[in-house]
Amino acid sequence: MIPFLDGVSAGLGIAIPVGAIAILILDAGMQRGFWIAFCAGAGAASADFFFATLAALAGQLLADVIAPFAVPLRILSAMVLIALGARGLWRARGLSAQNARRKSDARRTFMGTYAQFLALTLLNPATIAYFAALILGKSAGEPVPTFDRALFVVGVVLASLGWQTFLAALGALARKKFSPRAQTATAILGNGVIIALGLGIVL
Secondary structure, eight states, X not given: OHHHHHHHHHHHHHHSSOOHHHHHHHHHHHHHOHXXXXXXXXXXXXXXXXXXXXXXXXXXXXXXXXXXXXXXXXXHHHHHHHHHHHHHHHHHTTGGGOOOOOGGGHHHHHXXXXXXXXXXXXXXXXXXXXXXXXXXXXXXXXXXXXXXXXHHHHHHHHHHHHHXXXXXXXXXXXHHHSOHHHHHHHHHHHHHHHHHHHHHHHO
């Protein structure tokens, strides 16, 4: 059971710190409702699952392989964040007119949101090094049983998805409680923070 709890703590450790993904999930909940935000969170949690699995199988090896590409990948992720923030600011201008969406487009919207957040979270391969360090630190040079590795990955996924779902629900609740003007102000603030995070990575 210890590897599972280690996975839970690792999943929360990578998911809880307030960053661009958390802000985007909250914004998705406020602007488009719980299920869109849930799909966004599921995409982020799927990326954590992918990284945790890679780390459990060959974490240190992959971390060493990716290290030379860390700078270009960080610049790419920064550009994506700035673009997303700018797009969010542009959409915030006409927020009050974005209430209705057709049911025929709902499934495509859900899948598109999931894919967008999966890709955005995958732009941070340093997460492999994070999970690899945890696994190697716990093993202390001893081989880790496959079942323990699997428990670790399950713990990561459940913790990450649970936290992302909480953010989705929080955003959806704000959607119901906030006035349109407050939603617009929050969207502008959140996307401004995203742009600032992207600029911080570049600088």
